[in-house]
Amino acid sequence: MKLSEFDFKLPEHLIASHPTQHRDESRLMVLNRKDGSIEHRVFKDIINYFGKGDTFVFNNTKVIPARFMERRKKLWLE
DSSP states (O other): OOOGGGOOOOOOGGGGSSSSSGGSSEEEEOOTTTTEEEEEEEEEGGGOOOOOOOOOOOOOOOOOOOOOOOOOOOOOOO
C-alpha cells in the first residue's frame, strides 16, 4: 500500500469544525458485513448493534491542539 492511495480531495463543508451540541446525535455510519450495505444513523443508535456478551470499550483520551510543521531536505547521493 502506498501513501499516495490516501491522497484525495475532501470538501471543506464535510469536515467538522466543532462537535455537535448533543454528542449522542453525532453521525454514525454502519457497514453491514454480510451484504455490504451502508446505513447512516446517529450515535445514540449504536446500542442496537450490540448483542448479549458484547463489549463496548470507551476511549476518553483528549486531543491537544498541536500542529507539526515539516521541511523536507533534498538529499543528494553522489
